[in-house]
Amino acid sequence: MRVTLKISLESTQQVKQQLLLWSQQYHEVVWLDSNNYAQKHSEFDAILAVDAFTVLQTDYTNAFQKLDEYQRTTQDWIFGYLSYDLKNDVENLVSQNYDGLEFPELYFFQPKKLFFLKGNQLEVQYLRAVDDELDEDIETILNAKIDAEVFTNTVSNKEHRPKIKLRIHKDEYHEKVNQVLAHIHRGDIYEANFCQEFYAENATIDPLSTYVHLNTISKPPFATYMRLSDKYILSASPERYIKKNGVKITSQPIKGTAKRVSNPIEDQQLAIDLQNDEKERAENVMIVDLVRNDLAKTAKKGSVHVEELCKVYTFDQVHQMISTVTSKVSKTQNPVEILQTTFPMGSMTGAPKISAMQIIENLEETKRGIYSGTIGYFTPNNDFDFNVVIRSILYNSSKKYVSYSVGGAITAKSIPEKEYEECLIKAKAMREALES
Numbered sequence: 001m002r003v004t005l006k007i008s009l010e011s012t013q014q015v016k017q018q019l020l021l022w023s024q025q026y027h028e029v030v031w032l033d034s035n036n037y038a039q040k041h042s043e044f045d046a047i048l049a050v051d052a053f054t055v056l057q058t059d060y061t062n063a064f065q066k067l068d069e070y071q072r073t074t075q076d077w078i079f080g081y082l083s084y085d086l087k088n089d090v091e092n093l094v095s096q097n098y099d100g101l102e103f104p105e106l107y108f109f110q111p112k113k114l115f116f117l118k119g120n121q122l123e124v125q126y127l128r129a130v131d132d133e134l135d136e137d138i139e140t141i142l143n144a145k146i147d148a149e150v151f152t153n154t155v156s157n158k159e160h161r162p163k164i165k166l167r168i169h170k171d172e173y174h175e176k177v178n179q180v181l182a183h184i185h186r187g188d189i190y191e192a193n194f195c196q197e198f199y200a201e202n203a204t205i206d207p208l209s210t211y212v213h214l215n216t217i218s219k220p221p222f223a224t225y226m227r228l229s230d231k232y233i234l235s236a237s238p239e240r241y242i243k244k245n246g247v248k249i250t251s252q253p254i255k256g257t258a259k260r261v262s263n264p265i266e267d268q269q270l271a272i273d274l275q276n277d278e279k280e281r282a283e284n285v286m287i288v289d290l291v292r293n294d295l296a297k298t299a300k301k302g303s304v305h306v307e308e309l310c311k312v313y314t315f316d317q318v319h320q321m322i323s324t325v326t327s328k329v330s331k332t333q334n335p336v337e338i339l340q341t342t343f344p345m346g347s348m349t350g351a352p353k354i355s356a357m358q359i360i361e362n363l364e365e366t367k368r369g370i371y372s373g374t375i376g377y378f379t380p381n382n383d384f385d386f387n388v389v390i391r392s393i394l395y396n397s398s399k400k401y402v403s404y405s406v407g408g409a410i411t412a413k414s415i416p417e418k419e420y421e422e423c424l425i426k427a428k429a430m431r432e433a434l435e436s
Contacts, residue, residue, distance in 0.1 A: 001076060001127065001128065002076075002114070002125040002126060002127055002128070003125070003126050003127075003128060003131040003134060004123065004124065004125050005123070005124040005134060005138070006121060006122070006123050006124075007121070007122045007123075007124070007138070008120060008121055008122075009120045009121065009122055010120075012045070012117060012119075012120060014146065015117070015122060015141070015142070016033070016046055016117065017146050017151050018141050018142065018144045018146065019031075019046075019048050019115055019141060020048075020208065020212075020225065021144055021146070021147060021150070021208075022137075022140065022141045022144060023048055023050050024208060026050040026051045026227075027052075027227065027228070027229045028049075028050060028051060028052040028055075028109050028111070028227065028228055028229075029048075029049070029050050029225065029226065029227040030047070030048070030049045030050075030079040030080075030111075030224070030225075030226050030375070030377070031046070031047070031048050031224065031225040031226070032044075032046060032047045032048075032222070032223070032224055032375075032376075032377075033045075033046045033215065033223040033224075033225075034046065034221050034222070034223075035215070035219040035220060035221060035223055037219070037220070037221035041240065041243060041245075041250055041252075042221070043118075043245070043385070044116050044117060044118050045117045045118055045119070046116075046117040047114070047115065047116055047117070047377070048114070048115040049077065049079045049109075049111035049113070049114050049115075049377070050111055050112070050113050051111055051112040051113050051130075052109035052110065052111065052112070053109075053110045053111065053112045053127055053129065054070075054074060054109065054110040055107075055108070055109045055110075056070040056078075056080070056106070056107070056108045056109070057104045057106065057107050057108075058104070058105065058106050059104070059105045059106070060083075060085055060086050060087075060088040060089045060095075060105045060106070061089065062089065063082075063086050063089045063105065063106045064086070064089055064090070064336055064337075064339070064340040066106070067082075067106065067108065067336050067339075068334065068336040068337075070108060071108075071335065071336055071378050071382075074110050075380055076110050076380050077110065077111065077114055077125075077377060077378070077379060077380060078108045078109065078110050078377065078378050079108065079109060079111060079376070079377045080106070080107045080108030080109060080375070080376075080377075081106070081107055081108075081226070081233070081370055081373055081374060081375045081376075081389070082106055082339065082343060082373050082374050082386075083103065083104075083105045083106065083368070083369050083370045083373040084344050084348070084368040084369065084370070084371065084372045084373045085105050085367065085368065085369060085373075086105060086106060086343060086344070086373070087343070087344050087349075087357055090340060090343055090344075091354055091357070093354070093357055093358065093361065094361065095361065095367050095368075096361070096367075097361070097364055097365060097366050097367040097368075098167075098365060098366055098367060099366070099367040099369060100199060100201075100366075100396075100399070100401045100403060101231070101369055101370075101394050101396050101399075101401055101403055102396060102399065103231055103369050103370050103394070103396070104228075105369075107228055109228075112126065112127045112129065112130045113125075113126055113127075113130065113133075113137070114126070124138065149209070150206075150208055150209045150212055151212055160203075160204045160205070161434070161435055162200035162203040162205065162402050162434050162435075163200055163203075164198050164199070164200050164431060164434065164435075165198070165199055165200065165201075166196070166197075166198055167196060167197040167198070167199060167365045167366050168196040168197075168365055170420060173196060173416070173420055173423075174416040174417070174420065176194065176363045177194060177410055177414065177416040177419055177420075178416060179363060180192050180194055180359065180360075180363065180410040180414075181410065181412070181414060183359050184410070184411065184412050185412070188355055188359065189350055189351065189352060189355045189356045189359060190286060190351055190352075190411065190412070191283060191286045191287070191350045191351050191356065191409055191410065191411050192349075192350035192356040192359055192360055192409070192410050193347065193348050193349055193350050193356070193360065193372075193407050193408065193409050193410075194360055194363060194364065194407055194408065194410050194419075195348075195360070195364055195366075195368065195371070195372065195405050195406065195407030196364070196365070196366075196405060196406065196407065196423065197365065197366040197403055197404075197405045198403070198404050198405070198406070198427060198430070198431070199366075199401065199402060199403045199404075200401070200402040200403075200434070201400065201401060202400050203395075203400050203401065203402040204397075204400060205395060205402060205434065207225075207227065207232040207234060207395055207397070208225070210234055210393060210395075210433050210434065211225045211232075211234040211393075213432075213433045213436060214234055214236050214393060214429060214430065214433035215236055217236070217316065217317065217429045217432060217433060218236035218238075218315065218316050218317050218391065218429050219315070219316045220236045220237055220238040220315060220391065221238060221240075222235070222237040222238065222239065222240060222387035222388075223235060223236055223237065224237065224375050224387065224389075224392075226375060230396060230397045230398040231394075231395070231396050231397070232393075232394070232395040232396075232397065233370060233375065233389070233392060233393075233394055234392060234393040234394075234395065234433075235375065235387070235389055235390075235391065235392035235393075236391040236392065236429060236430075237387045237388055237389060237390050237391055237392065238254065238313075238315050238318075238320055238390075238391065239252065239253070239254045239320075239322075239347065239387060239388040239390060240252040240385070240386070240387055240388070241345045241374045241376075241386045241387055241388045242338070242339070242342060242345070242374075242384075242385075242386055243383075243384065243385040243386070244329075244335055244338060244382070244383045244384045244385075245383055246383070247328050247329050247330070247331060247333075248326060248327075248328060249295060249298075249299070249326060249327045249328070249329060249338060250324065250325075250326050251291050251294075251295065251324075251325045251326075251342070251345075252322055252323065252324050252325075253284070253287045253288065253291055253322070253323055253325070253345065253346060253347040254320050254321065254322050254347055254388075255280070255283040255284040255286075255287050255321060255323075255347055255409055256274055256277065256280035256281065256283055256284050256310070256312075256320065256321025257274075257280075257318050257319070257320055257321075257408070257422055257425065257426065258270045258271065258273065258274040258277075258280075258318065258319040259318060259319075259425045260314070260315075260316070260317060260318055260319060270319060271312050271314060271319045274312050274319050274321060275310070275312045275321070278413075279411065279413040279414070280321055281310050281321070282411055282413070283409040283411055284309075284310050284321050284323055285309070285310070285323075286351050286411070287323075287346045287347050287351065287409075288306060288309065288323045288325060289351070290346035290351045290353060291323075291325045291342070291345075291346050292304050292306070292325055294341060294342040294346065295325060295326075295327040295342065296327070297341040297342075298327070298329050298333055298337060298338050298341055299327035299328060299329060300327070300328045300329065300330065303327050303328035304325070304326070304327045305325070305326050305327070306323060306324070306325050307324040307325070307326055308322070308323055308324040309323050310323060311323070311324075317425075317428065317429050318425060318426070335378065335382045335383070335384055339384075339386070343374075344357070344372065344373070345372075345374070345388055347388065347409075348372035348388060348390070348407070350409070350410075366403075366405065368405065369394070370389050370392075370394060371389055371390070371392060371394065371403075371404075371405045372388065372389060372390065372405075372407070373389050374386040374387060374388060374389060375387055375389055390406075390426075391406075391426065391429060391430065392404060392430070393430050393433065393434065402434065404427065404430040404431075404434075406423045406426040406427045407423065407426075408422045408423055408426075
């Protein structure tokens with residue numbers, strides 16, 4: 001079905017830039033970059049998928065059933081996203097908040113052209129329908145001159161700098177967090193991830209240079225540049241939602257954040273303080289319990305394990321507390337069912353999950369859409385890997401609407417002012433990428 005070519009490289013970083021620039025001619029693009037972050041669960045350093053051969057685009061109605069049919073029919077690599085609002089397909093829920101972006105609720109495509117980077121090797125896979133273009137494309141990519149403006153963040157766009165607005169202002173945010181706390185104290189829930197949107201209207205940005213700047217600031221392990229026609233996702237996500245490799249399932253929820261500072265001793269102390277913070281550990285443990293319960297729905301009996309609990313990882317912008325939960329499934333397990341029974345991810349909802357989703361829908365002002373959804377891929381042999389769409393800029397170029405959202409876990413020990421400060425820490429990289 002696909003023609004494969006393997007090439008040894010001298011400069012991986014240069015080829016990454018050449019691939020990204022070359023991809024801009026296509027209306028369907030997914031670029032996934034690990035930024036060479038040291039983690040044992042990654043299969044590739046970077047992946048590029050372009051040019052749709054087939055497409056699945058739908059709203060939430062029977063979305064998982066349609067994805068299952070599409071995945072089984074193609075039996076090929078497919079790339080795309082599940083928006084947060086597919087919760088309405090999983091449970092009897094609604095999404096009635098304002099949507100300035102108007103992205104499809106589910107989108108997947110089967111790419112004609114695929115590129116996998118691992119170490120110093122580039123593997124290229126083309127569908128036979130376009131394999132006559134392979135040699136010419138490779139020559140074009142490897143001989144392309146790098147656009148220095150894009151990759152050194154020197155694009156001059158001050159006159160088009162987006163004017164960022166808040167959908168929820170500080171006093172209202174405090175009030176809404178207190179309402180979440182009231183639900184917690186009544187016993188309705190014991191944790192909820194409450195989010196707010198920052199946005200700009202009549203905004204014109206250069207998606208590629210904005211992504212490059214955001215990625216340079218953050219260097220996360222699950223960076224994504226995704227284009228579908230006039231809609232763009234520019235993501236610096238540090239979080240894996242879920243991965244399937246053979247019969248092993250791995251989920252790595254993040255809960256617990258601390259800022260970074262330039263002084264190495266102070267910075268190390270902030271990481272130590274996060275590791276020992278009772279409130280942050282409680283947030284993480286609650287979601288680990290939720291993830292264990294979700295994975296158990298498809299797991300072999302007794303196979304759900306917590307491989308890492310509340311381990312602090314350091315990224316360029318923040319320290320994060322991450323846990324790793326795994327399970328084993330049967331060889332015949334339907335892969336889409338694993339997504340359906342764990343979606344949306346616990347780190348972006350709360351616990352109990354359904355009650356938390358109902359409460360945050362009533363308190364948030366914006367339809368989450370792709371934010372706190374997931375981007376990733378299925379392989380031809382039913383494996384998959386999906387991130388969590390956070391630390392991301394979303395852009396509808398036709399509507400000239402730019403959006404990024406941030407949130408945090410509210411528990412009984414939450415202080416509204418500190419939760420607001422954490423949101424600003426998480427929003428810093430997106431604001432800097434848009435305003436520079």
